[in-house]
Amino acid sequence: MNPIYKFKPAHFVNSKKLKYISYSVFDEQTGKFKNFRIKLNYIPTAAARKTYAEQLCLKINEQLMRGWTPMQGAASDKLILLSDTLQRFWGKARRDVEEGLIKSDTFDDYHSQLTIFQKWLKHDYYLHNITATVIQDFLDYIYIVLKRTSTTRNNYFCTLRTFFNWCKEVALIATPPTSGMHAIKRNPKTRCVIPSDVMAKIAKYLEEPGNEGYKLAVNLCYSCFIRPIEISKLRVRDINFKNATIVVRSDISKNKKTQSVTMPENVQEIIHQLKIWEWPQNDFLVSSENFMPGPLQLDPKRFRDKWARMRKQLKIDAKYQFYSLKDSGITTLLNKGFTTIEVRDQARHSSIAITDQYTDKKNSKANQDIKNLNFGLTD
Numbered sequence: 001m002n003p004i005y006k007f008k009p010a011h012f013v014n015s016k017k018l019k020y021i022s023y024s025v026f027d028e029q030t031g032k033f034k035n036f037r038i039k040l041n042y043i044p045t046a047a048a049r050k051t052y053a054e055q056l057c058l059k060i061n062e063q064l065m066r067g068w069t070p071m072q073g074a075a076s077d078k079l080i081l082l083s084d085t086l087q088r089f090w091g092k093a094r095r096d097v098e099e100g101l102i103k104s105d106t107f108d109d110y111h112s113q114l115t116i117f118q119k120w121l122k123h124d125y126y127l128h129n130i131t132a133t134v135i136q137d138f139l140d141y142i143y144i145v146l147k148r149t150s151t152t153r154n155n156y157f158c159t160l161r162t163f164f165n166w167c168k169e170v171a172l173i174a175t176p177p178t179s180g181m182h183a184i185k186r187n188p189k190t191r192c193v194i195p196s197d198v199m200a201k202i203a204k205y206l207e208e209p210g211n212e213g214y215k216l217a218v219n220l221c222y223s224c225f226i227r228p229i230e231i232s233k234l235r236v237r238d239i240n241f242k243n244a245t246i247v248v249r250s251d252i253s254k255n256k257k258t259q260s261v262t263m264p265e266n267v268q269e270i271i272h273q274l275k276i277w278e279w280p281q282n283d284f285l286v287s288s289e290n291f292m293p294g295p296l297q298l299d300p301k302r303f304r305d306k307w308a309r310m311r312k313q314l315k316i317d318a319k320y321q322f323y324s325l326k327d328s329g330i331t332t333l334l335n336k337g338f339t340t341i342e343v344r345d346q347a348r349h350s351s352i353a354i355t356d357q358y359t360d361k362k363n364s365k366a367n368q369d370i371k372n373l374n375f376g377l378t379d
Contacts (some may be wrong), residue, residue: 007069008033010060012040012053019043021053023060025069036070056123066133070126080127080172086114089163100251105229113159127167132177135160143184154183194320194328201314213291214306216270220246220286222325224261225347227254232298237281244268248348259348 010023019040024033043049096102143153164176206215220226233252245260279293287294307322333343
């Protein structure tokens with residue numbers, strides 16, 4: 001006979017010898033309730049055990065209410081914990097970094113986002129218990145509860161999809177819980193070009209004592225179109241003083257290609273003012289030592305932090321971000337009459353179509369030859 005309720009709620013059993021969580025789920029195949037236990041004797045103190053048990057019972061009962069069962073989706077009789085699998089996955093990802101298959105930043109993203117997912121679960125799940133519902137709840141938590149952007153939400157989704165696809169490849173699960181799920185649509189990127197009056201304020205601020213290194217970073221982003229994370233990884237040896245170029249190496253570039261960009265006169269002038277050639281070749285061009293050259297790599301977040309302080313001091317609109325420098329520089333170069341191909345090469349874009357997105361379509365000038373041509377249907 002089919003019972004009305006398909007489960008018996010999880011509860012904490014705290015006997016003299018045994019400490020465990022007990023719950024039961026109706027097995028459709030046998031027509032009987034199947035009992036499950038999660039032992040907690042390994043938790044040393046009674047207070048910690050009680051707190052953990054209460055949280056775990058709440059989470060299990062939430063999942064049971066949604067229709068989840070421990071028998072769901074198991075690929076084999078072997079029960080594999082998420083924590084053990086993550087250690088194995090991170091070990092594999094570290095080797096990928098060593099072999100140059102992925103960047104160290106990608107590994108950091110994997111580790112950070114999967115750790116946050118693991119903490120959100122509140123207890124160690126078996127892999128086959130992580131369903132599409134669990135994944136969706138977590139993504140909703142990121143997007144709706146924490147109010148992160150759609151881009152951030154999609155980044156978490158891509159990391160989870162990569163992880164669970166790997167789990168399938170190594171035969172740990174039969175079907176990834178992310179199968180059939182998709183990234184959410186994003187609004188087209190709004191490019192904020194910093195107006196000339198605001199640029200004048202920023203230029204004046206950068207002339208203040210102590211801002212020499214940050215001035216270089218700002219100009220590398222604005223004039224050379226180098227991304228903040230790439231700037232933080234440039235070395236002194238990447239500067240070609242004779243040819244006035246900077247080599248953006250494949251191991252630090254977004255497109256994984258080694259390419260050179262030209263240093264305009266303003267960047268060359270800063271390079272000479274700082275006497276960059278006197279610094280050790282292996283030093284970071286913009287380091288953690290007040291943005292000056294040095295042996296310690298800079299966290300790219302510091303570009304944004306200093307920018308935010310400067311913006312507040314100068315009363316600049318919050319819509320103008322550090323990364324707006326790159327967009328502004330590209331737009332300025334196009335408006336100065338440089339061809340799309342020339343700007344594409346300096347920006348290291350993969351196609352002219354990407355560069356063309358920066359063109360001011362509304363104020364673009366008419367082709368005079370076409371404008372003066374009588375080109376009617378009868379001609």
